[in-house]
Amino acid sequence: xxxxxxxxxxxxxxxxxxxxxxxxxxxxxxxxxxxxxxxxxxxxxxxxxxxxxxxxxxxxxxxxxxxxxxxxxxxxxxxxxxxxxxxxxxxxxxxxxxxxxxxxxxxxxxxxxxxxxxxxxxxxxxxxxxxxxxxxxxxxxxxxxxxxxxxxxxxxxxxxxxxxxxxxxxxxxxxxxxxxxxxxxxxxxxxxxxxxxxxxxxxx
Amino acid sequence: xxxxxxxxxxxxxxxxxxxxxxxxxxxxxxxxxxxxxxxxxxxxxxxxxxxxxxxxxxxxxxxxxxxxxxxxxxxxxxxxxxxxxxxxxxxxxxxxxxxxxxxxxxxxxxxxxxxxxxxxxxxxxxxxxxxxxxxxxxxxxxxxxxxxxxxxxxxxxxxxxxxxxxxxxxxxxxxxxxxxxxxxxxxxxxxxxxxxxxxxxxxx
Numbered sequence: 001x002x003x004x005x006x007x008x009x010x011x012x013x014x015x016x017x018x019x020x021x022x023x024x025x026x027x028x029x030x031x032x033x034x035x036x037x038x039x040x041x042x043x044x045x046x047x048x049x050x051x052x053x054x055x056x057x058x059x060x061x062x063x064x065x066x067x068x069x070x071x072x073x074x075x076x077x078x079x080x081x082x083x084x085x086x087x088x089x090x091x092x093x094x095x096x097x098x099x100x101x102x103x104x105x106x107x108x109x110x111x112x113x114x115x116x117x118x119x120x121x122x123x124x125x126x127x128x129x130x131x132x133x134x135x136x137x138x139x140x141x142x143x144x145x146x147x148x149x150x151x152x153x154x155x156x157x158x159x160x161x162x163x164x165x166x167x168x169x170x171x172x173x174x175x176x177x178x179x180x181x182x183x184x185x186x187x188x189x190x191x192x193x194x195x196x197x198x199x200x201x202x203x204x
Numbered sequence: 205x206x207x208x209x210x211x212x213x214x215x216x217x218x219x220x221x222x223x224x225x226x227x228x229x230x231x232x233x234x235x236x237x238x239x240x241x242x243x244x245x246x247x248x249x250x251x252x253x254x255x256x257x258x259x260x261x262x263x264x265x266x267x268x269x270x271x272x273x274x275x276x277x278x279x280x281x282x283x284x285x286x287x288x289x290x291x292x293x294x295x296x297x298x299x300x301x302x303x304x305x306x307x308x309x310x311x312x313x314x315x316x317x318x319x320x321x322x323x324x325x326x327x328x329x330x331x332x333x334x335x336x337x338x339x340x341x342x343x344x345x346x347x348x349x350x351x352x353x354x355x356x357x358x359x360x361x362x363x364x365x366x367x368x369x370x371x372x373x374x375x376x377x378x379x380x381x382x383x384x385x386x387x388x389x390x391x392x393x394x395x396x397x398x399x400x401x402x403x404x405x406x407x408x
Contacts, residue, residue, distance in 0.1 A: 051263055051265040051266060053266065059255055059378075061376055061378045062255060062378055065376065065378070065389060065391060069387070077407060085388040172265055172269065174263075174266055185370070187273070188394070190392070190394035191394070193279070194280055204276070204280065204392065
């Protein structure tokens, strides 16, 4: 009997448009190849700082192209998309809620929260950095808003997220979405075709 | 009768691995959709400077991933690839020869030179920044080496290349390869699937 295939590691940031797009195909792609997905909410800003990088949208020319490409890449996948304003936003509260749910209620609950947050921000422009908006999103997602707010203010979940960011940096991750398939790193929504071939045929 | 479809504009730098990879599929892709390709040799360094960007390989973490991704992306397309050393290199001489050939012998001759240069550097590690190596490449490509060297030292072809760089900057180009299809900009070898759909189905 073959050993169980390893899960795909999927690193994302709640403020990353390409993470949103990839979050909508990664589960189906994995399932087609008998794989599961391990989701990791992280802060892209922490990895940018470690790698001495800046967001592409901090460069005016690159921002203009990127804004166009975000929307086109979403349409390419048939996804609803709105360019949120403000963008980008700090996402530590949404990410801490992710890890709180993950560690206390399980990975599936955390993944559902990830989908809820990414869709809220990128399909409806809900500002996840706003406490009231995040509380409403929690309530709409069946998460107690008081408990969610307590979690994002709790030193325990702050430390948990910091550890995840440190792990990402230690693993050489400097962008999102970031995938690791059987030890092989893939950066970007646009690596979908390579990941697909890797899953179908093995290393190439 | 339909008007003639517009050519695809393809901007590249002789020192760009993703330009090399894209240069090997762009003609066939265009032809499948009844299009031709207009090649533009440019200096990525000039556009980086204008956009206040740096090469991805100037960031240590990004360099390590990029080097891996260059080779993997070449294998994905079934292309020979070697990580050249030194990398990146100044490519103004190769680019001036491109424009000299383009303007005096025609676009097809310039495209043949582009293929020769990109393949020499990325499949065999030939340092295009070295005058002797570039002269040998010219000779091997049926281009008179003395005339090539005279062209790359000539103020006329220096000015021609500078104008191309200025045009690229004015058009908002900040990376390579860069494609324009019916006015729509696409940046990167990894936009192949989007370009393909655009050509097949029109704007999406």
